[in-house]
Amino acid sequence: MTELLQQLINGLALGAIYALIALGYTMVYGVLRFINFAHSDVFMIGAFAGYFLARALPGGSVYAGLAVLLGAMAICALLGVIIEKLAYRPLRGRSTLTVLITAIGVSLLLQNLGQRIFGPNPRSFPALFPVHQFHFGGVVLSSAQIVVFVVAMVLLFALRHIVLHTRIGTAMRALSFNPVAASLVGINNDRVISFTFALGSALAAAGGILYASNYPSIDPLMGTLPGMKAFVAAVLGGIGNIAGAALGGLALGLVETAVVAFGGSTYRDAVAFAVLILILLLRPEGLLGKRTVEKV
């Protein structure tokens, strides 16, 4: 029983991180209908921004930790806007495939720039928040896991609020519905898209920092695997659907943990990607996505 509970906690904590990264994927997709593959590398830049900020600030307290988190989110938001302006804006109106391939290019550029600037060697990430282990019977819960869970939930609801109940959120939804019509009714499309990228990249930074504080070894290629897993999570939940991304992340974390718990530790990643294939075959719109008919 304790083993089951402990594995449940492990799975949810891992899933919360996937959910956090998946939120960024799904939001950009929801508005612009394209997968921003550079997201996982902005995630990496976020972790490095946190690393350098944490070394500059006296650490250990909750406030210092929050300052580092917000600082890295601001840096990445700016980076997101710059990437959009330089790489994606010139391609506005081109086919989705062109933009998709550009996104992969941006991803490789960031990875290699990261290797050039930060060096390819792994660095150990400092503890941002006070670390404490809570024991309940035989079950252990660490403060880092709680922070991940709380931040993921807070960001999920904040994001839902922004998209559903603010002016800019309304503009984002209008844009996703029909960009031409949106600009006809006076929405500044460029501004809304910049905002979407800023928001998505800030989410990636939050994900990067929380990931690094749970698994304190960071390197310029750290984004690749969690990025792919988060992509699976976003598709699993129904890409473009914010609640779906969170649900997909948690579900993927639980599935991976269950695979290990039942003795299949060799096949952990294989199962995660098999989930993607199965979802695409059986329910391509995802768990919470709406079935749409493509008109040809």
Added chain:
Amino acid sequence: MRRPQIRILPVAALAAVALLAGCSKTGGDAAGASTIKVGEFASLTGKEATFGTSSHEGTLLAVEEVNAAGGVLGKKLQLVYEDNRSTPGESLTIAKKLINNDKVIAILGEVASGRSLEVAPFAQQSHIPQISPSSTNPAVTQVGDYIFRVCFIDPFQGKLLAAFARNTLKVKKVALFSDVAAPYSVGLAKFFKEAWLTGGGELVSEVKYTGGDKDFKAQLTVIKNAGAEAIMIPGYYNDVGLIVAQARQLGITVPMFGGDGWEAPELIQIAGAENLANTFYSTHFSPTSTDPLAQKFVAAYKAKFNGKVPDAMAALGYDSVMVLVDAIKRAGTTDEPQLRDAIAATKDFPGATGITTLDANRDASKSAVIITVKDGQFHYLETVAP
């Protein structure tokens, strides 16, 4: 406007190719007269950078010492090296370049068994001796009679770790947690398991991870509930650091131990000093050894690298050059197959890591040391003879 450009391109490319080919040929011949070129491929950056860098520094020191003493056969040694970034797929490209373009007479590398194995078939096919400083997987030298190593192999390391768990840790139930993606880890896990089970030990859990994973809590929870009294982790320091930290977070207090893949200062940074209490690993060399040659090496290394204390990889990198130079001297030539035969005949050669004798399988049989981590420092515990 466009057409002429398109026509010029292939011509320019051809000219460039011709120019390059010309360069390397004349360069090789000119250098061949005055120096002996030795190739090295190493993981100077990336996941196992600490190992690669140490090994490379030991290699550099040895080359410098040999040249300071007048070189070999009246010629200076010239080390041609390249970084494979600890990634698969790079090493073979480097080896091809070293052998085909630079015309090296021997190739040194690598630390990781997986990357030594990438190069070995090509070195064998080209009849260029390859000496691995510290790849311990037996498969490396099984590739062919041109592949050598100056370290002990994993069947020995697996056996001594099993004996260590039984006699020093005095445990009966062990869990085995290995990396499916590293031939080193798979091999060491297999040999440990064989020795442990034949010795009457009990294996309560056997779980796997993939090198580069960050989350190990699911596997560690399985291990915890299997009632293991000690955990054997035959992996590399990056993953081991995270595993040890997460195990302690889950309240696992039992001893953890592994092989020479643990030995790096980064292990302490990643895992945290307090989490590493009660952990042990086996390796090739301890800088606190009282052997005079080891002490001479430690002093020279410290002098060259700003007081940095050498680890086992550095000492083995140093010995890989010294064994090669000794063989060149005995062969009196760098031609094949005389050089290969001379390396194979290496017997009782005194080096930084003790006495090296290459056996019929071209592996070195030598003693190992057990190191423990206490208060964030590595401490020598005991020496195990072969």
